[in-house]
Amino acid sequence: MQNLKMQLREFKLSGMYQSLEERVSFAKEKSLSYADFLELLLEDERNNRRDNSYKKRYGKAKLPAHKNIEDFDFSFQPSIDKKVINDCLTCQFIKEKKNLVFLGNPGTGKTHLSIAIALQALRKNYKVIFTTTAQMLHDLHISKADNSYTKKLEFYLLPELLVIDELGFKKVPQYSADDFFEIISRRYERGSVIITTNKSFEQWGEIFADNILASAILDRIVHYSEIIKINGASYRQKNLKKTEKIT
Numbered sequence: 363m364q365n366l367k368m369q370l371r372e373f374k375l376s377g378m379y380q381s382l383e384e385r386v387s388f389a390k391e392k393s394l395s396y397a398d399f400l401e402l403l404l405e406d407e408r409n410n411r412r413d414n415s416y417k418k419r420y421g422k423a424k425l426p427a428h429k430n431i432e433d434f435d436f437s438f439q440p441s442i443d444k445k446v447i448n449d450c451l452t453c454q455f456i457k458e459k460k461n462l463v464f465l466g467n468p469g470t471g472k473t474h475l476s477i478a479i480a481l482q483a484l485r486k487n488y489k490v491i492f493t494t495t496a497q498m499l500h501d502l503h504i505s506k507a508d509n510s511y512t513k514k515l516e517f518y519l520l521p522e523l524l525v526i527d528e529l530g531f532k533k534v535p536q537y538s539a540d541d542f543f544e545i546i547s548r549r550y551e552r553g554s555v556i557i558t559t560n561k562s563f564e565q566w567g568e569i570f571a572d573n574i575l576a577s578a579i580l581d582r583i584v585h586y587s588e589i590i591k592i593n594g595a596s597y598r599q600k601n602l603k604k605t606e607k608i609t
Contacts, residue, residue: 377410378403416484423480423490426527431478439471441593447475450588451482456523456554461587464558468531469596472558476525479556489521495529498545499538518545523554530561530569539570543579550582557583 363383370379381403389399431451436444450462462479464472480490493501498518505514518524524545534542549555566580567573 375407377407380410381406415487419484419487419489423484423492425477425480425490425492426473427477428481429474429477430481431475434471434474434478435597438597439592439594442471442475442590446588446590447479450479453479453483453486453488455588456483456486456488459551459554459586461554461583462556463583463587463589464556464592465562465589466560466592466594467596468560470592470594471597472592473527475590476527476556476558480523480525483523488523490523490525491518491521492525492527493518494527495534495542496532498526499534499541502541502545503538515544515548519548519553521553523556524549525556525558527558529557529559530565533568534570536571539572539575542570543575546579546582551586555583 363386367379367382370376370382385399385402385406388394388402394402431447436442455462462476464475466472477492480492483490501514502511502518505511546555561569563580563584566576570576570579
């Protein structure tokens with residue numbers, strides 16, 4: 363048994379390595395054929411590799427929290443069409459290289475929904491990166507100082523899904539507006555983007571301090587996208603009112 367386990371480890375078959383003894387006992391108990399026994403071991407290996415792949419991609423995604431769609435209170439935000447969100451959760455938009463834009467005031471659940479969709483994408487074996495607008499532009503800006511700009515640009519271009527959170531909370535510095543355009547233009551029809559923003563499209567000129575550049579960015583984002591507007595109150599205000607009632 364030990365010799366066999368050593369060979370499994372040598373061939374990096376960790377799933378089979380971990381379950382070998384248990385499967386041998388099970389096979390003896392159930393009088394399994396060699397073929398059935400091997401099928402069980404291969405299933406263990408496949409499951410182990412899938413789990414390891416998910417863990418690696420989950421770690422690299424840098425999600426700020428773990429928020430499932432089951433935890434989202436649709437009754438508090440009746441302006442959201444649950445069917446549209448369920449369609450997004452199929453991740454067909456990623457396969458079609460389309461975008462999602464969540465528009466709404468702070469606290470209305472935009473980030474929660476984007477994280478829930480990102481989690482579903484990870485479960486479907488897609489590579490995902492989650493970032494705030496400020497963090498992404500900061501990373502790109504400082505990378506120019508040590509000549510790692512190309513590498514950092516690729517970091518945001520490679521995943522099948524890039525989630526850019528909090529667009530519009532701060533004005534984008536003029537020196538970073540071109541970097542934002544570079545990401546959007548190079549991902550255009552090549553990879554999906556989810557953007558959450560508290561600003562209407564008419565206000566994007568204010569975000570980038572350049573109407574022409576804002577128009578070019580909008581054109582590439584909106585061309586293949588689902589726009590989801592949330593017209594509701596803040597969840598944080600709801601929770602604050604509950605706390606006030608309790609106290």
